[in-house]
Amino acid sequence: MKRSAAKIVIAKNTGFCKGVKRAVQITERTLAENPGRNVYSLGPVIHNSEAMRKLSGLGLKVAKSVAGIPEGSVLILPSHGTPESVITVAAGKRLKLVDVTCPHVASVKRICRDLCARGRKVVIIGEAEHAEIKALKDSAPGCIIIENEEQVPEGLFTSGKIGIISQTTQSKDRFLGIVGVILKKNPLVKEVDICNTVCRDSAGRQEEAKKLAAQVELMLVIGSATSANTRRLAEIGASVNGNTHLVEKPAGNLADKVKGTRSIGVISGASTPSWLIEEVIGCIKENA
């Protein structure tokens, strides 16, 4: 391998976070312990297409809904959580359920239920269409999902009590920004419980992405576009350094991008496997 001309700065926090690592390990063990049996996951176990390709190679089948899964199968409930109503349907079928929900996501679900029990209207700041939010929504009847500052309702909470939580992989700055707008637009609200449920791993990577992007000529965020936390890192990187790119794998125009660049920053989403990061870094070294 030729010696790369570019300075490559790799973030401290790369590869799987604890929750993703645990989900993948349990899935691999489940596959190994059930040879010849149908092992399904309800949608992707984690949001990384390369890692999912590997699990599929080990025999995992991905189902879109519980309906199509044959009785007697093993069903893995993914890391980002499953709506309570779907778990009820799955439990009613002759399936062996293996829940690999990230413990942090599970704790946010408990916070959600607790806020409801204390009479708070729950406001979730996150992406309405993301699996985690769909799962959370199910445990907070009547909750409101807010994706951006423009969606903040005015006067809705007058004199009421509200509880605000965040998608675990939300950008921390955006979360607090939207909270500020909620308070400003609803000055008569009586009580607000704000739970900063952005996970520590996400928050840490976000800080690192911000610092790293400011130091380098080119910033690469390795992960899938379906991964919310990866997209956040790319957004944060781009807000500091216009030359920031999301890289799914060591292919496409990656070689062209890195060519002639003097300094490259590398970070990954929490669902990006280490071996993929190494492959991408190998490709960078070959071409930079």
Place this chain on the structure above:
Amino acid sequence: MKRSAAKIVIAKNTGFCKGVKRAVQITERTLAENPGRNVYSLGPVIHNSEAMRKLSGLGLKVAKSVAGIPEGSVLILPSHGTPESVITVAAGKRLKLVDVTCPHVASVKRICRDLCARGRKVVIIGEAEHAEIKALKDSAPGCIIIENEEQVPEGLFTSGKIGIISQTTQSKDRFLGIVGVILKKNPLVKEVDICNTVCRDSAGRQEEAKKLAAQVELMLVIGSATSANTRRLAEIGASVNGNTHLVEKPAGNLADKVKGTRSIGVISGASTPSWLIEEVIGCIKENA
């Protein structure tokens, strides 16, 4: 009386608020029911010098501390609350205590204690030297008082749980503004309970002051400079209309101020008696 040339617009909410009315009525009754006995109040019962002058005329004596009050006296604990430690000292002396704390202020004290019991670090947004805050502080050990955005500590609450409350007579907009700065400067805080403890009467008068000040040539806020809610109204008025003045009584240069003015807005603090407002309005009509 000559017909005034100026249009005088009087706010809907003027005169005593419920809490002040109750405090003054109980004080007057206590004085009437205890002829010949020493009746003291611990500092002013309410923050209006003219109203206090009237109560003094009925026999009320104002003490600076419990120490100087002779045994056997009646002691009125004022509307804006009394520190727990002072109540303990007073209770230990042979005094008859009459507590006229505003029910809303008393409920904020309960909120304060509840936040402490739930392990929250209490942050009070208000004036450190105001009697209400001194009383509140005493029921929230280790609390922090913040008067303005510059005083917001950075990183102090990292990963902690905090509860934010407001002085009951604080400007609602300033309260929410400071809350926003706290969140911005402490992005890692885990849980924030915000209790909007600005009292409804104060909030209502603030809204009215803002609207009225925008409509008139001259804005007059009747009340004492020692009254926090009166000062807030004057501040809010001045932020909209530079020609806003705090008027203590129908004297001084009031006649000069109103002379030749075409429209005058009048509002009062929550501790300003109606008879004083009528006297001021009389003076305006005579001179405008």
